[in-house]
Amino acid sequence: MKTLNIRIIITLIVITFSIYFLYPTIQYYTLSDAQKEFMPKEKLRELKKKSINLGLDLQGGMYLVLHVETPKNIDLNEKNDIVERTTFVIKNRIDNLGIAEPIVQKIGSERIMIQLPGVLDRERAREIIGRTAQLEFRLLAEPQILEATINRIDRYLSGEIDTLKDTTTIDTLLRNKPFSSLLVNYGGDLAISEELIDSVKKILNREDIKNLIPKGYNFFFGNLESAGNSKFRRLFLLRDRADLTGAYLINAIATIGGDQFNPNAPVVSLEFNPRGAMIFANITSSNVGKRLAIILDSFVYSAPQIREAILGGRAQITGIQSMQEAKDLANILKAGALPAPVSILEERSVGPTLGKDSIEKGTKSIIFGYLFVLVFMMFYYRLGGLITVTIQALNFLIILGILSILGATLTLPGMAGLILTVGFAIDANVLIFERMREEMRNGKDFVSAIEYGYKNASRAIWDTNILHFLAALVLTFFGSGPIKGFAVILAIGVATSLFTAVFVSRLIFDILVYKFNVRYIPI
Amino acid sequence: MGWIDIFANAKYDFMGKRKVFYVIYALLIIFSLFVIFLKGINFGIDFTGGNLVQISTRSSDISKVRNALSQLNLKDVSVQNFGQEEDYIIRYSSEIDAQFVVNKLKEILNDEIVLQRAEKVGPTIGSELRRQAFILSIIAIGLILIYIWIRFDLYFGLGTILALIIDVIMVLGLYSLFQLEFSTITVAAILTIIGYDVNDSVIIADRIREFLKRYEGLKLESQKLIEIYNNGINSTLSRTIITSLSTLIVVIALLLFGGPVLYGFSFILFWGIIFGTLSSIFIVSAIALDLKIRKKF
Numbered sequence: 001m002k003t004l005n006i007r008i009i010i011t012l013i014v015i016t017f018s019i020y021f022l023y024p025t026i027q028y029y030t031l032s033d034a035q036k037e038f039m040p041k042e043k044l045r046e047l048k049k050k051s052i053n054l055g056l057d058l059q060g061g062m063y064l065v066l067h068v069e070t071p072k073n074i075d076l077n078e079k080n081d082i083v084e085r086t087t088f089v090i091k092n093r094i095d096n097l098g099i100a101e102p103i104v105q106k107i108g109s110e111r112i113m114i115q116l117p118g119v120l121d122r123e124r125a126r127e128i129i130g131r132t133a134q135l136e137f138r139l140l141a142e143p144q145i146l147e148a149t150i151n152r153i154d155r156y157l158s159g160e161i162d163t164l165k166d167t168t169t170i171d172t173l174l175r176n177k178p179f180s181s182l183l184v185n186y187g188g189d190l191a192i193s194e195e196l197i198d199s200v201k202k203i204l205n206r207e208d209i210k211n212l213i214p215k216g217y218n219f220f221f222g223n224l225e226s227a228g229n230s231k232f233r234r235l236f237l238l239r240d241r242a243d244l245t246g247a248y249l250i251n252a253i254a255t256i257g258g259d260q261f262n263p264n265a266p267v268v269s270l271e272f273n274p275r276g277a278m279i280f281a282n283i284t285s286s287n288v289g290k291r292l293a294i295i296l297d298s299f300v301y302s303a304p305q306i307r308e309a310i311l312g313g314r315a316q317i318t319g320i321q322s323m324q325e326a327k328d329l330a331n332i333l334k335a336g337a338l339p340a341p342v343s344i345l346e347e348r349s350v351g352p353t354l355g356k357d358s359i360e361k362g363t364k365s366i367i368f369g370y371l372f373v374l375v376f377m378m379f380y381y382r383l384g385g386l387i388t389v390t391i392q393a394l395n396f397l398i399i400l401g402i403l404s405i406l407g408a409t410l411t412l413p414g415m416a417g418l419i420l421t422v423g424f425a426i427d428a429n430v431l432i433f434e435r436m437r438e439e440m441r442n443g444k445d446f447v448s449a450i451e452y453g454y455k456n457a458s459r460a461i462w463d464t465n466i467l468h469f470l471a472a473l474v475l476t477f478f479g480s481g482p483i484k485g486f487a488v489i490l491a492i493g494v495a496t497s498l499f500t501a502v503f504v505s506r507l508i509f510d511i512l513v514y515k516f517n518v519r520y521i522p523i
Numbered sequence: 524m525g526w527i528d529i530f531a532n533a534k535y536d537f538m539g540k541r542k543v544f545y546v547i548y549a550l551l552i553i554f555s556l557f558v559i560f561l562k563g564i565n566f567g568i569d570f571t572g573g574n575l576v577q578i579s580t581r582s583s584d585i586s587k588v589r590n591a592l593s594q595l596n597l598k599d600v601s602v603q604n605f606g607q608e609e610d611y612i613i614r615y616s617s618e619i620d621a622q623f624v625v626n627k628l629k630e631i632l633n634d635e636i637v638l639q640r641a642e643k644v645g646p647t648i649g650s651e652l653r654r655q656a657f658i659l660s661i662i663a664i665g666l667i668l669i670y671i672w673i674r675f676d677l678y679f680g681l682g683t684i685l686a687l688i689i690d691v692i693m694v695l696g697l698y699s700l701f702q703l704e705f706s707t708i709t710v711a712a713i714l715t716i717i718g719y720d721v722n723d724s725v726i727i728a729d730r731i732r733e734f735l736k737r738y739e740g741l742k743l744e745s746q747k748l749i750e751i752y753n754n755g756i757n758s759t760l761s762r763t764i765i766t767s768l769s770t771l772i773v774v775i776a777l778l779l780f781g782g783p784v785l786y787g788f789s790f791i792l793f794w795g796i797i798f799g800t801l802s803s804i805f806i807v808s809a810i811a812l813d814l815k816i817r818k819k820f
Contacts, residue, residue, distance in 0.1 A: 057784075065648065122641065123622060347643040349621075354577070354639040361782035369776035376772050380527055380765065413708055416777055416785055420715070420792070423773030427722065427766040434762040437528070460729050463674060464722040467667060471718020474663040475711055478655055483711045490715065 004514060007507050014499070015394065018401030025051035025404055048101070052403050055411030057482050058359050060352035061117040062125055066090075066342040068110045079110065085339045087112050092335035093128055111345070122349055124328065132297050132341050133332040135246030135270075137283070137315075140291040140303055141217050141237040146190075149237060152212045153179045157203070179203065183235065186227075189303075194231040197221070216240045220293065222300040223319055236300050238293050243283050245337075248276025252333035254326035257316060266326035268317040268333065277313025285309030296329075362415030366396075369419035373426055381433050384523030388429040388505050392422045395493070395500045402492050413486035421493030424468060428501035431457040433523050446520045450509050454502070461502060469494040530760040537756050538749040541809035548806055552689055555696025562699045567706035568642060570656075572649035573599070573616040576624055577640035580609045583632045588613075591631040595624065606783040610639070656710040663717045664688070671725065679728045682810035683721055686802040690720055694794050703787045712791035719770070720799025723763045724807040731755030731808065745816045752808050760804070767800040 028051040036044060056063050068083045083106055090112060091104040103115040119125050141149075157178040182200055183190045192200050203209055204219050213219065222234030251271040256264055272280055283292065284306050293303040294317055301319040320326045370392070377385030396418060403410065436446075436453030444452065472494065475487035512518040537544075568575045580588070588611055589602050597615035605612040613624065621641035629636050664684055672680035691713060698705065734751045743751075774796065777789040 067647070123620070343645075344643070345645040346648045347641070349638075349641045351637065351639045353579075353637070358782070358784065361780060361785070364780040365777050365785070368780050369773040372772040372776050373769060376769055412784055413711060413788065416781060416788065419773050419776065420770075423770040424719070426769045430762055430766045430769055431726070434765070441531075460726045463725045463729065467670060467721045467725065468718045470666045470670065471663050471714050474659050474666065475714045478659050478707070478710060478714070483707050486708075486711050 004507075004510055007503070008511070011504055011507055014398060018397045021050075021401045021404040022397065025400070027051070049407075050404065052400065053101075053407070053409040054355075054359075055409045055414065055482055055485055056115060056117060056348070056355075057350050057412050058355050058362070058410065059117055060120070060350050060355040061115065062119045062122060063346075063348040064114040064116075064126075064129065064344060065107075065346040066112040066114065066129070067345045068112065069341045069343060070110060071340070082339045083110050083112070086342065089336050089338055090114065090129055090342075093332050096331045096335065097128065112342070118352070120349070120351065122347075124324075126344065126347075128328055128332060130342055130344065131332055131338075133246070133329075133335075133337045134295075134297055135249065135333060135337065136242040136295040137244040137280075138220075138238040138242055138293050138295060139283070139287060140293055141214075141239070142290075145214060145217070146237045149213055149217075150180050150183075150190075153203070153209060156209070156212055184232075186232065186234065189222075190235040191222075191225075191232045192235055194224070194233070197233055200235070213237075220295065220298065220300050222303075223296075225319070234300065234303075236293055236303060238295075238300070242295075243292075244272075244276060244279050246333060247337075248272045248279065249333060249336075250276075252330040254323065254330040256323075257318075262318070265318060266320045266323045268320065268326050268330045270315045270317065270333070272313035272315075274313070277311070280313055280315070281309060281311045358412045362412050366415060366419045370422060373423065377426065377429075381429075382522035384433055384521055385429075387508055387521075388501065389426065391500050391504050391508065392425055394504060395422055395425055395496050398496045398499065399489060399492055402496070403489070406488075408488055409485050411482040411485035413482045414489045417486040417489035417493065421490065421497060424493065425497035425501040427464065428457070428461045428497065429505060431460050432502075432505070436523060447513055450506070450513065454506050458502070461498070465494050465498055528761060529764065530757075533757040533760045534753075535757060535760075536753060537805065538752045538809060538812060541806070541812070544805040544809060548689060548802075552692055555693045558696045559692075559699045562702060564695065564699050564705050565702045567704040568614060568644045568649070569706045570649050570653050571616075572644050572646035573614060574619070574621060575640070575642040576613045576615075576621040576638065577605060578611055578613065578625060578628070579607070579637045579639055580611070580632070581635045583609065583634045583636075585611065587632060588628070591628050592624075594631060595619075595627055597624070652707060652710075656707075660691075660710075660714065660717065663714055667717065667721055671721070671728070674725075675728045675732060676811075676815075678811040678814040679724070679807070681814060682807045683724045683728075685810055686724065686807045687717055687720055687799075689806070690716065690795060690798040690802055693798050694791055697794055698787070698791065701790075703790060706787065708785070708788045709791060712788045712795070716791060716795030716799065720795060720803070722766065723759075723800055723803035726763065726766075727755050727759050727803055727808055728811070730759045748812060748816065752812050756804060756808055763800060763804060767796050771796050 024047050028047045031039070039047075068086050070079045070082050074082075087104060087106045094102045094104055094114070094116070099116055099119055101117055103113070105113045107113045114129060116125060154177045158176055160178075182196050183192055185191070201221075216239065217237050218240050220236045220238050222236065224231055224233055226232075249270060250273045253269045253271075255267055255269055257267040257269070288306050288308060291303045291305050293300045294315065295301065296317065301317050304318075317329070320329065370389075373392075374386070374389045377389045379385070381388070399418060399421065402408075432453050435457040436449040439449040439452045439456075440446065469491055472487050472490035476484055476491065478484075478487070509521070512521065583591075585602060585604055592600050592602060592613065596617075597619060598617040600613065600615040603612045603614075604610070615624075621638060621643070625636055625638045628634075664687060667687070668680045668684045671683050694713070694716070698709070703709075731752055731754075734754055738747075738751075771793065774789055774792045777785055778793060781789055
């Protein structure tokens with residue numbers, strides 16, 4: 001057995017490497033919160049990077065798949081560019097949130113995958129990610145144009161007052177003013193209470209009504225405001241074309257400010273680059289006395305009157321509900337508008353308690369699965385069974401070591417994959433033992449039975465493992481995170497199982513026979 | 524020698540009785556298909572699209588939760604106990620956020636309700652996953668067919684694949700009978716089974732080929748073939764059963780301790796391994812033999 005020493009060395013090298021790569025993981029997950037607090041941030045991050053990540057299903061967090069709604073009539077390059085820029089903007093926005101290890105990744109041709117470990121304020125996360133943040137400044141139509149338009153719509157609709165009553169479920173609609181009776185006056189602006197917004201929207205979206213709106217203008221709603229118990233949106237008639245957009249923005253800061261009525265309101269201060277400042281100066285200087293609407297994602301936040309030309313390139317968004325909202329708004333404005341709107345295709349969020357529970361269940365399954373196999377194999381193959389199952393502990397070590405190298409993620413199905421791998425690996429030992437028994441039944445002694453048992457079983461072992469690997473490989477192409485984690489472990493497990501169940505188990509038997517002169521092991 | 528040895532000297536006439544097994548299997552397939560068509564597969568939101576909300580409550584029983592939900596006017600709503608006594612899974616198809624549902628339930632039930640899990644899958648993803656699952660299963664089966672065809676012969680390849688498809692149909696029949704939720708993890712289990720169930724057939728095929736080699740060049744009567752095939756199955760019978768048992772034991776641990784998330788997964792593996800073992804013993808070689816005798820290919 002001149003290869004014995006070489007095989008021992010190979011095995012020791014594999015074990016050493018596995019432990020070496022697994023060590024940071026063990027270090028990281030055995031740190032107490034206090035120790036983590038104490039450790040320098042840089043060192044902690046380094047450690048985390050080198051250790052196995054827990055999937056969102058185990059540590060809690062949010063997983064999102066977004067679809068980038070690119071325009072239909074553009075070529076592939078343009079589309080690609082838009083999706084890439086959108087990914088970049090979202091990445092910037094998320095980076096400013098201070099979440100540990102977020103992942104933002106373009107997948108396929110028009111999708112973005114986002115993983116936010118530990119994030120639980122789902123609504124806020126979605127707001128920050130999904131908000132287009134298209135900032136625009138548009139001039140308001142002169143009051144007399146607005147009035148004339150409303151009158152025109154009133155006259156047009158008075159013919160169909162009965163159908164309108166049905167659709168709006170208001171029977172107090174005035175016969176001669178069907179449209180304007182949906183509106184109220186609020187501080188000099190037109191406003192619509194929340195319940196009626198859909199009805200108004202429906203009317204304004206009709207093609208025949210659109211024809212009544214003067215060329216170059218369009219209706220916009222304000223953001224949701226509340227007075228007392230009622231909620232409402234204002235209605236504005238604005239210029240069709242944006243006079244200035246967020247593209248010229250260089251900074252946005254959340255502060256306390258607001259107007260003379262509301263001096264302590266949260267606001268976002270905007271600062272434009274020189275070109276933007278010039279455009280802003282031009283608009284304001286030539287429209288003194290008129291009103292300029294500040295629009296974010298097609299909702300008018302405020303529409304202050306231009307009192308004088310503004311030359312410094314600074315403006316303010318008011319009408320924000322809370323400081324948190326102002327901060328988030330400043331963050332996404334700074335990161336820039338999304339080049340295209342996005343929609344959520346898939347969202348999966350797991351709370352931290354459920355994650356902990358899953359870790360516990362996964363660990364329990366692994367421990368008991370292992371013990372069950374151990375007892376079963378000891379019962380059926382005696383000492384031989386004990387030896388081979390013990391060797392399988394090495395399988396865990398090597399698989400986890402490889403996962404560390406790959407920077408892979410451990411999920412609950414992945415934990416199931418770990419223990420299943422051991423179940424599959426043991427099959428090889430069963431095949432070997434059965435062959436050995438066969439050889440011994442045919443009169444061979446134990447030592448040569450080892451030789452022939454391993455040799456004759458090897459074909460079947462390779463066949464079955466290759467077939468496992470093929471299935472696992474196919475599975476890696478399926479679906480989302482947790483399943484991929486399972487498939488990857490299964491595929492790695494095939495290779496490591498061949499090593500532990502065939503190479504190492506044979507080695508142990510050979511060591512027992514050739515180094516310790518053991519002549520028989522009950523199998 | 525003093526070892527425990529099941530089926531060490533098995534001499535069953537599997538091939539001679541293969542017609543009986545065909546009939547039994549035909550009945551099982553008909554029964555499984557009948558169940559699937561009658562009860563349908565309970566596709567989860569991964570495949571249908573929609574919302575899933577998992578909550579834990581302090582002291583609300585399922586009827587209370589169901590009542591409270593009926594006040595929310597959610598579309599296609601269903602509630603189901605999940606794991607612990609006061610944990611529930613709610614599914615619905617409306618475009619309403621999980622947090623809203625939880626807040627409303629808090630109000631109506633006046634109970635401490637924690638949102639444990641919220642999943643929302645759009646219809647695009649659902650139909651994509653359906654297509655993907657189908658295509659990947661076909662690819663996996665195709666790869667296995669090619670592998671066995673190359674390693675052994677087309678007869679065994681077809682016998683194995685036919686048995687695999689039958690196994691999957693039977694597992695799905697049971698899955699449908701118990702109305703377990705069919706999700707992405709179920710597909711993972713089915714693909715794993717597709718890879719695993721071939722094991723026993725391959726080992727038997729390998730043994731049969733080993734025996735056939737002794738008669739290389741000779742034209743064998745079908746009676747002789749039957750004997751060789753029987754020998755192949757019988758001499759590998761104990762390892763066929765022990766390898767399956769040792770894996771099954773791990774799966775039992777998963778069924779017992781893996782919790783509700785892994786239950787459907789473990790269920791498929793459990794029955795898949797059992798059916799796979801039985802079909803490799805009873806029908807894979809039988810089909811291969813019949814194809815070989817008739818030499819249709």
